Amino acid sequence: MNYIPVTELEKEEMLKEIGINSIDELFRDIPEDLKFKGELKLPKGLSEYETRKALIKMAAKNTDMNQLANYMGAGAYNHYVPTLVDHLLSRSEFYTAYTPYQPEISQGTLQSIYEFQTIVCELFGMDVSNASVYDGATAVAEAMVMACDKKKTEIILSKGLHKEYSETVETYANGMGFTVKYAELDEGITPVEAFEAQATDATAAYVVMYPNFYGCIEDIQKIADAAHARKALLIVSVSDLSSMGILEAPGNLGADIVCGDGMPFAGPLSFSGPSIGLIATTDKLIRKLPGRIVGITEDLEGKRAFVLTMQAREQHIRREKASSNICSNQALYALANNITLSTLGKYGLKEMAENTLTNAHYCRDKLLEIDGIEMLYDQPFYSEFALKLPIPARVLQKHLLKHEILGPVDMGIFDEELSNIGLFFVSEIRSKDDMDRLAVAVEVIINEQRFI
Amino acid sequence: MSKDLFNQTEALIFDKSRPGHKAYFLPEMSIEKLDKNKVIPSHLIRKTEADLPEVSEIDVVRHFTHLSNKNFGVDTGFYPLGSCTMKYNPKLNENTARLPGFSWLHPYQPVETIQGALQLMYLTQLSLAEITGMDKVTLQPAAGAHGELAGIKIIKAYHDSRGDTKRTKIIVPDSAHGTNPATATMAGFQVIEIKSSSEGDIDLDALKAVVGDDTAGFMLTNPSTLGLFERNIKQIAEIIHGAGGLLYYDGANTNAIMGITRPGDMGFDVVHVNLHKTFSTPHGGGGPGSGPVGVKEFLAKFLPIPTVEYVAYKDKYILNYDIPESIGRMKSFYGNFAVIVRAYTYIRALGADGLKMSSEYAVLNANYLKKLVGKHLAVEAPERFCMHEFICTPKNIHETGVHTLDIAKRMIDYGYHPPTIYFPLIVEEAMMIEPTETEGIETLKEFAEVVAAIVNECRTDAEIVKTAPHTTYLRRLDEVKAAREPNLRYRRPVVE
Incomplete structure (x- = not known):
């Protein structure tokens, strides 16, 4: 099957307008020996009914958590994710749009991101959030990029950080010239001394998970104080986001950058996501935030409006000098987080x-x-x-x-x-x-x- | 009293909060609530609740429904946003991604309980390898830019593995997407930008002048961001490979070439594709996307962990973490799986024929529209056939003083999403139009008529164009104010 709404007759009309006899002629710029001969080795296409059956069959080979x-x-x-979340996400005005480059016809997405940024700041006790990054692991990696510079090139990760997060941070660090060090755990938590044993003048930040990979609640206040005494930042990665209903917000304990993963509030886990990376910081570090940020402004007539802002940080303007290469983020799941957390209240x-x-x-x-x-x-x-x-x-x-x-x-x-x-x-x-x-x-x- | 729901400011969800309202019902507890003070140190207990709204279920539903009414999606109307491939997102894919056997899976479930999920990933890897002419594919990157980062890191790992550490430069054309140079920087490379010819082709002499034994690689989009097939691709590959560098394919424009030509056959060593462009998965208002990366066999050992493999003698799919020379991990878990399910559904439904036909009609639609629009606006490379998109500019009506931004905003009044504007940077006042294959001839004709009408307005009543849009509930926005006086979050007013 296909999704092409053009009949043979219409095709002929179009070819005539262009002044050619066949679609093949349109590809004359492609050198003959680079043209793909024959047919791609893929299974034959199916009808909608057959495709659905095939996918149902494949899904049935998995054991679903339900x-x-x-x-x-x-x-x-x-x-728990309320039923209304998926229904609202499924409004195609949301999910079939792209990045809100044209704010006059994208206020739905833009207002939702502004609300999302507010919610993230509220959860984490921070001043400012962006419109999301890919997931909790890349959020920490982006936080490292924010914290490090030419002089401060080292980052110390608690051994209590999710192992896959540490691996992701290492991948990002490698090549940017940053060094990743580790603070060992003692009885499941990271003692301040473990960070201090690794710290040097080049240390940009300490990173700790809250609660950590073993479930233990770290005393991030102590670690923040120690980091600041060294002129380093504290990056906190919140593991289970729902913990923000009971644990003190990292911002109130001295964190400079707070990361998290919004998967619990986005919907079913879907094996591996999409999840959504949260990243929030203080006003001081605002210009270092990666990715999209939505702000309030007015239109010509003074009506309140939302718009992508502070774009001078971003790849499409700054190119090789951008704060990150991120372009598409996880916008639809930012909307999901907004809806879920507005519903929970x-x-x-x-x-x-x-x-x-x-x-x-x-x-x-x-x-x-x-x-x-x-x-x-x-x-x-x-x-x-x-x-x-x-x-x-x-x-x-x-x-x-x-x-x-x-x-x-x-x-x-x-x-x-x-x-x-x-x-x-x-x-x-x-x-x-x-x-x-x-x-x-x-x-x-x-x-x-x-x-x- | 009536009110026009589509033409009014929607209050923030926080302003709709009323004490005591609730929209949630959690399972009743049958065990006594634990005193948190007994198990959490007091200074780590939250003192004030996060200031989330207190609203009823109907409030939430109406709030977000109203917001959706303020959005324009592909389902709303023609969305010719160049380089973004805003094709129709099949509803079937939404259903398959929500099958409980795909959606209700935990990433660490025992491998025996996720064979269907791994099979789907494996088959998607094989399909993408076949379509792009590469040998092995990872589905881990979460978006195109993330795929670029993985791909450029693979190039770095390759040179490093050979002890060839002097290759510190990545070359990008000046027509490249901003993500290309930004990615190269993030991977630790110095970016060398080269000029394109007036037709958007790579200037081979300029390329030869910058390549050398410090060249790690060259990032290229083909068809280019001008919507033109790079005719010198074989020579480019020879120049780069001759200098010991590798060739990176930015797959943003793959929708033009499925079944017609393959990056692997053109000489590219690493590619990424955007499932949210070419493979019909929805753009979600800015993501989630998915940016799988394919490589030639000699680079397979550098792919990020884990890869999905099929062990034939056990008839079993596994996650393989044992890749000693891997660039490492790009994110937690395995990729944007629900996006991958949608893309696989699409590939399975269309098959080889359907995919090829999609590319053919994407190119047919673009050339037809280029012809029609070219009667009213200046088009770039008018004598060449474009691929899936083309560039036009208001150069021909320069005397009217109307700019691309004005025309774009006026298109909104006529019910269309504007094209990508002011990109690529090398064409002044560019409008990049990509109709995709899922639009019919009537839509294309109507859009061309609107272009004609706007051009006519430019000549007769330019003011109406310069002050557009007029029909939306918001007029043009003050973007400078947003940047100068950042208001990036709501704060509840303090009540005396």
């Missing part, structure tokens, strides 16, 4: 966070009752906790699937030495029954495995 009780997080957190986010905290602690306590299970680190946590298991996490995970339970994340995939560590994520959507069922299943599986 059929399971999920305890996997580690950067992809499943919270001031008290919904708080209630979501408090319920998550309650559930996660209940679940942790239930699992700790099982013989052979221990906390990996005894630190304050929010929605995630890492447990030492008497069997490999991979094995537990595999058997839990039979009980229609997904999780925990096997930390062995990040570090072989952690193969007995399971990272559990619990949110407000888990019921007491779910968690009791998890505890029973884990106990049964561990006992069986020991017997084997």
Whole structure:
């Protein structure tokens, strides 16, 4: 099939207007030996009905989380997303538009981004946000680019930063001439001394995850103070965004740049996204922010209007001197975050966070009752906790699937030495029954495995 | 009293907040609420709630519905935004991306439970490799510029792996997208810009003059940003390869060439394509896109981790992290998966024929429209056939004092989204028009008639053009004020 609304007759009319006999003639600028001969080796096209069937069949080879009780997080957190979000996102005036270059007919997108920027600033306690970057990992990488300059070329990452985030930062740093160093954890959190041991005059920023990759809540105030004493910045990467309903905003604890990932409030996790990177900073660093920013202005008649602004930072103006190469971001998911957080509102986010905290602690306590299970680190946590298991996490995970339970994340995939560590994520959507069922299943599986 | 919903300012969602209103209902708790003070140190507990709105469900729905009414999308009307390929976004793709078996998957699910997702990614990789004439593809980059960064890093990794560390320069033509030089800088290269000929071709002498043993690579869009096929592409490839550099293909304009010619056959070593342009996935108001990167076999070992592989003897798809010379990871997880599902659906529905036909009709539509518009405005390279887009300018009505911006704004009054304007930078007062293959002849004719009408207005009543738009609820905006007095977020007024 195709989506071409031109008949043979109309085609003839067009060719005649152009003054040629066939479409092939239009390609005369392509050297003959570069023309592709024959047909691309792709499956034959299908009708709409057949395509849908083929895709349904392929989707059915996956086990979807809706059929399971999920305890996997580690950067992809499943919270309640109101039904209205997808309906509003599906308004094609939003999703079939592009970057709002023509503000007079793009006020919907522009106003929504302005509201989104406000929400991000409110969550993080910061002055200014952009219109989004790709995801939580690239947000930290962009934050590094903001923090570093010709003299300050080093960045120190806490070992508690999501491993895939650290890897992404390393990819970006390599080539820009920046050095990535690591601050080791002590009992699951990053002591100030671990940063200080690595710091030099060239240190541009300390980076810490909040709560961190192991679920532990870092004391970012102390780390901010230490960074500032060294004339370095503090970059905070918020892991589970819903934690902002209960944890002090990083901006109020001294953070200079705050990053996050809006996946939990964008809709279903979709395997790998799209997610959406959040990045917010202080007024002082505003000119270093990457990507699109929306501001308020007026039209000729003095009516309030929204417009892309401060574009002198951006690639289409500054080219090789731009603050980043980012062009397309994750605009539709910024809209989703705006809608979800507007729906939850001031008290919904708080209630979501408090319920998550309650559930996660209940679940942790239930699992700790099982013989052979221990906390990996005894630190304050929010929605995630890492447990030492008497069997490999991979094995537990595999058997839990039979009980229609997904999780925990096997930390062995990040570090072989952690193969007995399971990272559990619990949110407000888990019921007491779910968690009791998890505890029973884990106990049964561990006992069986020991017997084997 | 009636009010015109489409012609009024929509209050911010924050201004609609009324204490006590709520739009959410979370699952009831059957365990006692934990006292947060017992488990979180007090200084890390939030003192004041984030100031989010308190609104009812109907308020949220109406607010965002009203906002959508203030937007123009492809579904609203003709959107000939050059270089962006604003083709129709098939509704089928929206449905397949939302199938629970694709949408409700966690990235760390056991590999046995995500075989369909990995199969879809693998087949998309193969399809894109075939279409572009490359050997191996990664789907990880989240957008075109992100793909460029991955691709240029691969070029760097290649030279580094050979101990060839003196290659510090990336060459880009002056007609390039801004992302090209910005990307080269982010990858640590020095950018050398070369001038294009008056026809937008690469000036081979200028190219020869700058290449050398410090050339890491050359970034090229073909068809060029002037919508013209680069006729000297073989010589360009010889010059770059002869100097030991690699050739990078910016795939923003791939919609012109599917099944007709392939970057891999032209001599490109690395390509990126934009799924949100060529492969019909929606632009989302500025993303998410997806920018897969394809490479020739000798560069495959530098692709970002992880790649999706098929293990034939086990009949199993896997994520491969074991790529020792990889440039590393470009983002968390595996790519903008839901976008990839849409693109795969498109490729599967169209097949080889449909894709080729799409490119043919994209080029046919562009040339037809160029012919019609060329009767009223000056077109660049009038004697050549364009590819999927063309450039026109108001040079021919210079005496009217009307600028491209004015014409673009006046198009809005006639119900069209304006083309890309003031790009490429090398053409003064450029209007870059890309109709795409999903528009019919009537639309193209009507658009040309509107151009004719506006040109006529320029001659008879230029003021109406210079002060457009007139029919929108907003008139032209004061962009200077926005930049001088930045107001980038709402702050609730303090009540005495």
